[in-house]
Amino acid sequence: MNATNKIFDTPLYPYERSADQDAATPARHTAIVIGAGPVGLTTAIDLAHQGIETVLLDENDKVSFGSRAICFAKRPLEIFGRLGAEQALIDKGVEWDVGKIFFQDRDVYQFDLQPEQGHERPAFINLQQYYLEKFLVDRIREMQEAGAPLEIRGQNKVVSVSDRGDGVEVRVETPDGEYELHADWLIACDGACSPTRAMLGLEFEGRVFEDNFLIADVVMEADFPSERWFWFDPPFNRGQSALLHQQPDGVWRIDLQLGWDIDREAEKKPENVIPRLKAMLGEDVDFELEWVSIYTFKCRRMESFRHGRVLFAGDSAHEVSPFGARGANSGIQDADNLVWKLKLVIDGVAPENLIDSYDAERTRAADENILNSTRSTDFITPRSETSRTLRDAVLDLAEHYPFARPMVNSGRLSVPCTYDGSPLVSADALTGGPPRTRPGSPCPDVPLGEHDYLLRHLGDRFVLLTIDCEAPDEIEEEGVTVTRLALTTQDDRTGFLKERYLGEAPSAVYLIRPDQHVAARRIEYNETLMRTALRRTLGKEVAK
Amino acid sequence: MSELILTPNIDRGDDFYAALLKAHDGLNKADSDALNARLLLVLANHIGDGEVLAQAIEAAANAAPR
Structure with a gap:
């Protein structure tokens, strides 16, 4: 062990x-x-x-x-x-950026997540x-x-x-x-x-997907790179899908679609799992099974x-x-x-x-x-002959033409939700402001100087972020203190502050919640309106 | 909002139709279906406009025999 x-x-x-x-x-x-x-x-x-x-x-x-x-x-x-x-x-x-898509016996294309620069944390680990x-x-x-x-x-x-x-x-x-x-x-x-x-x-109601997946973690000394490999209809698992993804300590995650009518207990037995994995990884790869399970999902x-x-x-x-x-x-x-x-x-x-x-x-x-994970599932496991024909058409086209590659859906990777329309969030009042930081959005990170980042200064409390404009250092309202964080574009050597928080606007004031989501934003500080926005975020005002 | 064109718009329509049939020549049902699917996706990408595509899906569905 x-x-x-x-x-x-x-x-x-x-x-x-x-x-x-x-x-x-x-x-x-x-x-x-x-x-x-x-x-x-x-x-x-x-x-x-x-x-x-x-x-x-x-x-x-x-x-x-x-x-x-x-x-x-x-x-x-x-x-x-x-x-x-x-x-x-x-x-x-393990950090990773590259994903490879295989269809049948072909290497169809690879993508680079090209993680956006100017963030303290990686896109995924x-x-x-x-x-x-x-x-x-x-x-x-x-x-x-x-x-x-x-x-x-x-x-x-x-x-x-x-x-x-x-x-x-x-x-x-x-x-x-x-x-x-x-x-x-x-x-x-x-x-x-x-x-x-x-x-x-x-109650807990929803859609059941009639499919079984074999999930296995194997320990192996293999020179597969730190990439996410996804197969549609591979020779070693005909008509189904497969995934290979690296974890720390030389552990690899393997996920094999098995279909609906299977003997779950039999499929879990090493004598059945190991030949499947050998067909996938190659006969000469030495591996040890760490964990095997079969799952279905809803x-x-x-x-x-x-x-x-x-x-x-x-x-x-x-x-x-x-x-x-x-x-x-x-x-x-x-x-x-x-x-x-x-x-x-x-x-x-x-x-x-x-x-x-x-x-x-x-x-x-x-x-x-x-919604996103259901769409992925519908692509990975087509429910009708026609949906399979369309799915295969996307994959065939993806091998030749870039336009089809974004249609390949082997999982739309998790991104945070913007709380548009939330009762706590004020209407956007920053004309020309970037859509990604509209009220309800999670604050994107920004480098501040050599080894400092914006998100280190946000969270756990209410923050009034000002960019190139004046505001009080502290506001007290209804027992809550809002602390100002004053930034200027003069110090914005990377340009990310302007790109992510100003857009076309000359200045901005952001009210940021303790969970680092934007509650309100305006072009300049306005005491009455900022206090109203704060009360709204405390559940004390009705949204506009 | 862009409007889906439902009046004759193809330059030399007979030539296009003949080329379409020719592309299917000698294909079995599965390969023909696959070709149609690829063609559909290529055309959809060329159109690009989501409003027009939604109208096109609806127009095609509406023309099914009753």
């Missing part, structure tokens, strides 16, 4: 009896998070980072078995940057989910040592959940028996099969991500096909969207209905992800 396998086996947060289990009356916490996967860990870290007292419960005590999610996009890396959890991920992860979880638990330990109000309890399985209107009551099963816990807020990050959702009797979401004091984030709220890496990436953005709102509500600064905007903004993001 190689070193990576040990991660699966080592309890990272072994069960320890908590004083809450001996309390005469149930202990009440500010926030309880259920599930220590990527989304639950991110949520708990963000909550504690904002100073909210939090208990994270997980029925297990280890990282996930098998690598599962492997591809993490720029926006989640920026969120981990805000949470001080990013460096280990980037150091360990590949990293096994178990490493991500391990690094996030490390971050929790670091925060705990610094006194953060965060506990992680392993082998604590939630067996009942009741919403009491002004709080939530849960019963938790442990090796020492059951105990009861109360919380002001409960965030369920307990996955696509969410027991919390089931216990509350909430594209679906809950109607609402908020049910009173219970909030759903990640796969518990929405499930997408894996094409495009939109699962874990979007769940991490759920946490990013939710936690600053909870902080303002818990502090009594914003009304409780601010939390409804979490539902409005993130159901929109989920719909976008479902």
Whole structure:
């Protein structure tokens, strides 16, 4: 066994009896998070980072078995940057830019993601989910040592959940028996099969795709480059698709479409898996199977991500096909969207209905992800003879003509959602401003000097970003302080500040939310209008 | 908004039609279907305008025999 396998086996947060289990009356916490996967860990870290007292419960005590999610996009890396959890991920992860598309026995074309310059973080890294979880638990330990109000309890399985209107009551099963816990807020990050959702009797409807995929992680010494290779209808998997993608430690992700009518148990057996992989990788390649699983998927979401004091984030709220890496990436953005709102509500600064905007903004993001991943699936696995004919026509043309290449859809890679039309977002008032930074957008990064970047100065609080114009250094409104960050185009040696934030405008003022999304922008500072925009972002004004 | 042209617009239409048939000469059903699909995509890219393409899809669907 190689070193990576040990991660699966080592309890990272072994069960320890908590004083809450001996309390005469149930202990009440500010926030309880259920599930220590990527989304639950991110949520708990963000909550504690904002100073909210939090208990994270997980029925297990280890990282996930098998690598599962492997591809993490720029926006989640920026969120981990805000949470001080990013460096280990980037150091360990594999960066990649090149993708190759194969059709039948031909190498059809290759693309370079050509990541945009002027960002601190890479476009994507590949990293096994178990490493991500391990690094996030490390971050929790670091925060705990610094006194953060965060506990992680392993082998604590939630067996009942009741919403009491002004709080939530849960019963938790442990090796020492059951105990009861109360919380002001409960965030369920307990996955696509969410027991919390089931216990509350909430529906999770959507489209089922009648297909099976064999997913295997193999360890091999091979000189495949760090590229994403995707096959349509290859000789080694006729009529189906295949994917090869590199992860750290010489681990390779292989994804083979198997079709619907298969014997799932038989297909998982090494004696059946290994010949398939040999046909793909070549007879002479030595490899070791690290993890094999067969999955099917659905594209679906809950109607609402908020049910009173219970909030759903990640796969518990929405499930997408894996094409495009939109699962874990979007769940991490759920946490990013939710936690600053909870902080303002818990502090009594914003009304409780601010939390409804979490539902409005993130159901929109989920719909976008479902739409994109459904379109990828329809391209990869055509549902009719005609859709296959059209798909094959696109691939045949792509080999010869550049126009057809953007139509090839082997997964539209995860990008963040712009919250157009959100009740928290003000109408765009920056004439000539770049569309990519319109209100609702995530702020794109910009280099500021030699080793500094814009996003390091944003997040966790409201920021008034001014470019070539005047504004007060601080604004107080309704118990919230907005801090000014003054930049000028004179220092913009790379030109990215002007390109990304000014466009044709001579100057700009941006009101930026704690999740680094734009709330409002104008050409110049206007006190009354900026205060209105801020109140709107706090859920206290109706959008124009 | 651009309008889809539904009046005669092809220069020497008979020549075009003959060339289209000729391209399919000797092809079996599957290869012919594939050729039509490639041709459709080439033409769609040349048109480019999404409004016109949407009108074209609708016009073609509407002309199906009842």
